[in-house]
Structure formats: C-alpha cells, structure tokens
Amino acid sequence: MQENYCKVYSFNNKEKKFADHRISVVKLNNVRINSDLVQKFQHLVSIKDITKEQIDAILDKALQIENDPKAFANSCEGKILANIFFEPSTRTRLSFESAMLRLGGKVLGFADPATSSVKKGESIADTIRMAAAYSDIIVMRHFLEGSGRVASEYSSVPVISGGTGIQEHPTQALLDIYTIKKEFNKIDGLTIGLLGDLRFGRTIPSLLYAFSKYKDIKIKLYSPPQLKARMTVLTDIEGKLSYQVEESLSDTIDTLDVLYVTRVQKERFPDEATYERVKGSYIINTDLIKKAKQNMIIMHPLPRVGEIDYKVDQLPQARYFQQAKNGVWVRMALLYMMLGD
Amino acid sequence: MSDELNTQKMLVSKIPNGTVIDKIPGGKSLQILKILGIKDEVENTIAVAIRVNSKSMKTKDIIKLKDRNLSIEELKKIWLIAPQSKISIINNYKVNEQFTLSDKHFSNEFEGVLQCNNPTCATNMNEPVVRQFYLMQRDPILVRCLYCDRVMLENNIRDQL
Incomplete structure (x- = not known):
C-alpha cells in the first residue's frame, strides 16, 4: 500500500468545495490516483474539460479493467449506449461498442447518417434529444467543430465526443496516454515527436492539451509546411508545454521516446491536387527506425494510408495495434465511470 | 477658452434628448456609426466630431445621437472596439445616466453580437444555440x-460590426 495525496472535489448545491484528503491507494504500474475519489464529469467533449487527476483516474480504472475484465462484466447491465456517427469510423465506433458489450450493456445507433433523419435535415440538437431519450449515454462523432458542445447542451444523458471535425478527439488522446504510460510507467519527462498532419488531425490538439497537464514533457513537431499545427492550439499550450518545430525527423529521431505518426487527412483538404502534393511527403520505414532508440515506440491513431511501411509492423518499436486495442479498456473505463458505477 | 476649443464646442452642440458617446478613440467613430446602422439616409440629428482635442486622450471622437437610445447589443459591440467610450443618456438637456463601457462589467465571455467565421462551426448550422465567444x-x-x-x-x- 502506498500513501498519496489527492485533491478531491465534491459538489453540494452546485458549489465546488475543495478539500485535500489523505488517501491510500494500491500502486498499479505507477498509477496512483484512486478513481473513486475524483470529481465526476458529466460530459467529455474536450480533453480541456477534465483535470489531470481525472485523466489519471480514467487510466487507473482502465488498468484495473484490463487486469481483470471479468470483474466488470456486469457493471453496465441494463444500460444502453447510443453510438451515433455522422462520419466514418472503424476503431472509435467498434471499440466503444465492444467496451459497452464487455461491461454487460447494450448498444444502438447508426454509423451512416444517410439512414437517419439527419438526412432530412434534422439538427444535432434534436437528434441528440432523441438519442438521449433512447439511451443512458451517447458517443457522437460529427464533422462539424463545436458539435460536441451543442450535443452536450441538449442531452439529458452524458455525451462523449468520438471526434468533432478538426477540433478534438479526446478519447483517442486518453488511450494514447494510456499506451504511453503502460510502456514507460510515466508520462512526465518524456520526449515525444508528433509527425504528419498536425493541422487537420483532430487527435493532435487533444494530445497536446492532455500532455500540457503533465510535467517536463518535450514535444517535437514534424510536418510538411502546409500541415503545421494550428496557431490556436499552439497558443493554448504556450507556457504549459515545451514544444519545438523540427525540420528533420531523421536527424532527431534518436532523441525521441515516442514517435506519434498521423495520416494526411484527405477529407479535410479543399482539393485533390493539394492533397496529392502533400501525401507521401513522409514515410516511416525500417531504415529510419534503425536510427531511433531501442525502447522508442511508434504510435499511430490509424487508419494509416502509407505513412508507415508494413515492414515496420514487425519491429519491436511498433505499438499502433496494441494502442488501438487499449482503446477498449480506456473506453470501458469511461463508460463505467460516467454511468456512475 | 481658446478659439480652437470654442470652435469644437460649437461643432458638438447640446441635444435635448438622446445619447452621447464620448471619449471614442480618435478615428473610430465611423466604425461605431456602422455598428449603429447609420448610413447615408438618417431621420434624426446626428453630430459627429472626429479627432477633436482631448486632455486625457490627445484626440478623441464624439457622437451625439438625437432621440436615440442604444440597445445592449449595440453597447456590447461598441465595447468590443472602444471600451473606454463614455455613454451619456440625455433627457431634457440633462444627463440622466452616464457610464464608461468598461465599467459596465461586460464579461470577456459574451453571447451573441458576432457570428463565428468558421464555416464548419456547428453554430453556423441550423442549431438552436446562442453563440458564445471569449475576448482573448x-x-x-x-x-x-x-x-x-x-x-x-x-x-x-x-466586418461583422
């Protein structure tokens, strides 16, 4: 048993009351926060909405679930998840579905808005009100920025964003951090390279916002000039997270603990010609990885469209498939915690 | 009083009823006229003085609007571009109420007034939301x-004001 201090938040008549509580928690792979004692959050539409303590609590719960999934097999019995996806998805939608089923709950929803009244012009607000009437928790992916906040304002049940336009993808960031923490037993102090489409990739803002809650992380940004990280995002992390825009991955890959690769977002480009010009401007192959540290890990939110050569899959540094699998544990933790045990 | 100040006083004579917007940063009055929807055709008397001398501001603009009261929405828009503007509400040639916009405690987080210029922002679609912004x-x-x-x-x- 290890003693630790944790700031605990409690709500009483909507007033936040803060108190430092001394608690004892079991040390699990360096995850020290007792998830039952942190403030619950109603919705998750931005990683900015939750604290580091809440993130750590989610990771803690995910680890507990991964270590003993059977113990949680009936945790959400009688509960229904509405999975409503206005944009294509493989991992996010299926892993949320898998997560709910593994918790003993049920899933409804749509993966193609053409089959719903959205096709007739129904608003997000009305669609969400209906989904809330039929379920206990909603996961929504939408191509519009700000759609998550609209949904949370009109839902009577918790809303989790499965990605909103180019804005954010908070649950991807959570599972990414979970993957890194499992690998290194820490987040603080790591050097992390973000490569690829840093402008339109919605995972990038969520990741940077999440990293900014930790200590002494060094971020190195690698991207084609057209796809540099948005100024709004960089302004948000200014002073909270150390970052550097790098020119050459080959020259600096040996400094990285994590290489996080993202694909060029074809669907975000205004025209095909611009997309074609940028596509293929960076490819991770086995020769490049020879220059990296032995314990560096390669991550990718997937799908990949040529950024990582298939031969890299066999290297010990490849983590992207485990990363995707980790999504189930993290999303189980989220559903479990947001549905109130 | 110098001839110059006398001349300015004549330029911006008193109004019986309406609103005076004083201490507008020099040159911003045209923007405020746009906010108030004042174009080429107006019914009521409007006096506009641009870049007159000011002890505290070196130069300032003044707008006097006869028989016109400003809405909260209009005041918020003026606050965005000229927070130090001083508003006087005039009744029977007397100042009935006077305040500086920055003292109105308009929060940096505000509703309405603007429209997000992101074409893929959900607030620009058919959603029943009140737009919200933060003055950074x-x-x-x-x-x-x-x-x-x-x-x-x-x-x-x-462009939106």
Whole structure:
C-alpha cells in the first residue's frame, strides 16, 4: 500500500468545495490516483474539460479493467449506449461498442447518417434529444467543430465526443496516454515527436492539451509546411508545454521516446491536387527506425494510408495495434465511470 | 477658452434628448456609426466630431445621437472596439445616466453580437444555440468561438460590426 495525496472535489448545491484528503491507494504500474475519489464529469467533449487527476483516474480504472475484465462484466447491465456517427469510423465506433458489450450493456445507433433523419435535415440538437431519450449515454462523432458542445447542451444523458471535425478527439488522446504510460510507467519527462498532419488531425490538439497537464514533457513537431499545427492550439499550450518545430525527423529521431505518426487527412483538404502534393511527403520505414532508440515506440491513431511501411509492423518499436486495442479498456473505463458505477 | 476649443464646442452642440458617446478613440467613430446602422439616409440629428482635442486622450471622437437610445447589443459591440467610450443618456438637456463601457462589467465571455467565421462551426448550422465567444485580447482584438475554438482576428470582427 502506498500513501498519496489527492485533491478531491465534491459538489453540494452546485458549489465546488475543495478539500485535500489523505488517501491510500494500491500502486498499479505507477498509477496512483484512486478513481473513486475524483470529481465526476458529466460530459467529455474536450480533453480541456477534465483535470489531470481525472485523466489519471480514467487510466487507473482502465488498468484495473484490463487486469481483470471479468470483474466488470456486469457493471453496465441494463444500460444502453447510443453510438451515433455522422462520419466514418472503424476503431472509435467498434471499440466503444465492444467496451459497452464487455461491461454487460447494450448498444444502438447508426454509423451512416444517410439512414437517419439527419438526412432530412434534422439538427444535432434534436437528434441528440432523441438519442438521449433512447439511451443512458451517447458517443457522437460529427464533422462539424463545436458539435460536441451543442450535443452536450441538449442531452439529458452524458455525451462523449468520438471526434468533432478538426477540433478534438479526446478519447483517442486518453488511450494514447494510456499506451504511453503502460510502456514507460510515466508520462512526465518524456520526449515525444508528433509527425504528419498536425493541422487537420483532430487527435493532435487533444494530445497536446492532455500532455500540457503533465510535467517536463518535450514535444517535437514534424510536418510538411502546409500541415503545421494550428496557431490556436499552439497558443493554448504556450507556457504549459515545451514544444519545438523540427525540420528533420531523421536527424532527431534518436532523441525521441515516442514517435506519434498521423495520416494526411484527405477529407479535410479543399482539393485533390493539394492533397496529392502533400501525401507521401513522409514515410516511416525500417531504415529510419534503425536510427531511433531501442525502447522508442511508434504510435499511430490509424487508419494509416502509407505513412508507415508494413515492414515496420514487425519491429519491436511498433505499438499502433496494441494502442488501438487499449482503446477498449480506456473506453470501458469511461463508460463505467460516467454511468456512475 | 481658446478659439480652437470654442470652435469644437460649437461643432458638438447640446441635444435635448438622446445619447452621447464620448471619449471614442480618435478615428473610430465611423466604425461605431456602422455598428449603429447609420448610413447615408438618417431621420434624426446626428453630430459627429472626429479627432477633436482631448486632455486625457490627445484626440478623441464624439457622437451625439438625437432621440436615440442604444440597445445592449449595440453597447456590447461598441465595447468590443472602444471600451473606454463614455455613454451619456440625455433627457431634457440633462444627463440622466452616464457610464464608461468598461465599467459596465461586460464579461470577456459574451453571447451573441458576432457570428463565428468558421464555416464548419456547428453554430453556423441550423442549431438552436446562442453563440458564445471569449475576448482573448484587445489591440488587435482576438475573439475565440467557445463552440469550435476558432479565433477571429480584428478584421473578421470589424466586418461583422
């Protein structure tokens, strides 16, 4: 048993009351926060909405679930998840579905808005009100920025964003951090390279916002000039997270603990010609990885469209498939915690 | 009183009823006239003095609007570009109420007034939401949409006022 201090938040008549509580928690792979004692959050539409303590609590719960999934097999019995996806998805939608089923709950929803009244012009607000009437928790992916906040304002049940336009993808960031923490037993102090489409990739803002809650992380940004990280995002992390825009991955890959690769977002480009010009401007192959540290890990939110050569899959540094699998544990933790045990 | 100040006093004579907007930073009155929807055809008397001498501001603009009261929405828009403006509400040649816009405690987080300039912001679709923004910075103005996180620059905002 290890003693630790944790700031605990409690709500009483909507007033936040803060108190430092001394608690004892079991040390699990360096995850020290007792998830039952942190403030619950109603919705998750931005990683900015939750604290580091809440993130750590989610990771803690995910680890507990991964270590003993059977113990949680009936945790959400009688509960229904509405999975409503206005944009294509493989991992996010299926892993949320898998997560709910593994918790003993049920899933409804749509993966193609053409089959719903959205096709007739129904608003997000009305669609969400209906989904809330039929379920206990909603996961929504939408191509519009700000759609998550609209949904949370009109839902009577918790809303989790499965990605909103180019804005954010908070649950991807959570599972990414979970993957890194499992690998290194820490987040603080790591050097992390973000490569690829840093402008339109919605995972990038969520990741940077999440990293900014930790200590002494060094971020190195690698991207084609057209796809540099948005100024709004960089302004948000200014002073909270150390970052550097790098020119050459080959020259600096040996400094990285994590290489996080993202694909060029074809669907975000205004025209095909611009997309074609940028596509293929960076490819991770086995020769490049020879220059990296032995314990560096390669991550990718997937799908990949040529950024990582298939031969890299066999290297010990490849983590992207485990990363995707980790999504189930993290999303189980989220559903479990947001549905109130 | 110098001849110059006498001349200015004549230029901006008293109004019986209406609103005076004083201490407008020099040259910004035309923008405020745009906010108030004052174009080439007007019914009521309007006096506009541009870049008159001011002890505290070196130069300032003044607008006097006869028989016109400003709405909260209009005041918020003026507050965005000229927060130090002093508003006087005139009744029977007397100042009935006077305040500086920055003292009105308009929050940096505000509703309405603007439209997000991100074409893929959910607030620009058919959603029943009240747009919300955060004033990040003045000079130049930066305003952030609290729904989509898009930051609008001064020229984006000025076009809407």
